[in-house]
Amino acid sequence: MNRRHFLTALGASTLALASRPLWAKETPMPAQLRGDGTPYRIGALVFDDYETLDLHGPVEMLGHMPGAQIQLIGAGETARAYQGPRVVVDRPLSEPEPLDLFLVPGGLGTRTLVNQPELVAQIRRQAQMSERVFSVCTGAALLAQAGLLDGKRVTTNKAAFEWVASLAPQAQWQGRARWVEDGRLITSSGVSAGTDAALALVAQLKGREEAERIAALAEYHWNDDPDQDPFAITWGTDG
């Protein structure tokens, strides 16, 4: 489903929303992203006790992609990582807007969030208004609770696999996968796996060469094979 069809499927109320400016004026784009062809709008969910690298690994790689525009979406004004540092929220989760990619990190905070029905409903709404949805680690728990994983081939953090899987028994959980793609849904395994999946998405959108350019720039050893998942053995989820 392309962007236009996707928006059409959402109906008139969404189309009205889509005509609003997508990014708040107080958040100018970094200079290197301006005027670089088609923008690729990424919104990343943040919440207290999100896991640092779940968010910032994909942000690092996707942020080097020409046209990428990344904003943080949350319920408060800031969100504190499990590791301590805080990020600034750019847009309220309560006002979803069309996105090319909705990034959903995991972390200890998801254990609380899954029990907040209004917040889960807002996540569902933002996911429905996004071309692609990409969870990292236990971010899949939020998508599971929102009913977005039923019937899909998906994965999650191997250390928290049983808990996350219990939230969406109708999903086809993959115990051995660095990441899994099913239609417009990407779910990655724990923490660092999100970085590898993000580069795979860059390769899909902009070509393999671009993904390799970014990996080299970041001096990053890219595990580019979604089936190569040594941590399935470490954590005993490979069946």
Add this chain to the structure above:
Amino acid sequence: MNRRHFLTALGASTLALASRPLWAKETPMPAQLRGDGTPYRIGALVFDDYETLDLHGPVEMLGHMPGAQIQLIGAGETARAYQGPRVVVDRPLSEPEPLDLFLVPGGLGTRTLVNQPELVAQIRRQAQMSERVFSVCTGAALLAQAGLLDGKRVTTNKAAFEWVASLAPQAQWQGRARWVEDGRLITSSGVSAGTDAALALVAQLKGREEAERIAALAEYHWNDDPDQDPFAITWGTDG
């Protein structure tokens, strides 16, 4: 030099500073870090156009270490990553305080910062008040400009090697190294290399097993060999 000797060497004015509470009250520690034995105080420099993973890779790994307390230090109230998202500054760079570790990420912003003498002097002062100093990527340019690398074995981002090295011709620049340790100084190569060096520091401080526990938790493939640096070949800095 241990912590006490280091503080003594700084003289009375610093000891007066050391008696002030180290962390601002408005920034409570994450629950998992409270009461976990000896605190390990980490301050990380942030500035506009810092490189996302230079900061957040080490924050991810160090933040899982028992006792770790991480705060962001900067000249403004927030700092925007090159990739877009902003972080909240916890402490002003103009008021240095004793730290166990001063983390200095790199990024495009360092090109501007090296030409701001007052800011470079503040970085030097914070470095002098820190037990260890750890630069990632072009963070080494800031330390070089501050005169902190002279005579030391050091490395930096391989893609920006010539520029950074030009700022400290008296340093012993290593063109092939994932990271280098020299006394209380750790300098790592580009972006992702900081994550590997951070795990090596965890191993030094808390034992190899603890570093491996954290790497597995983050499903991270740790390059634990400082001499294994494929990007020296990619970028042509291996002599």
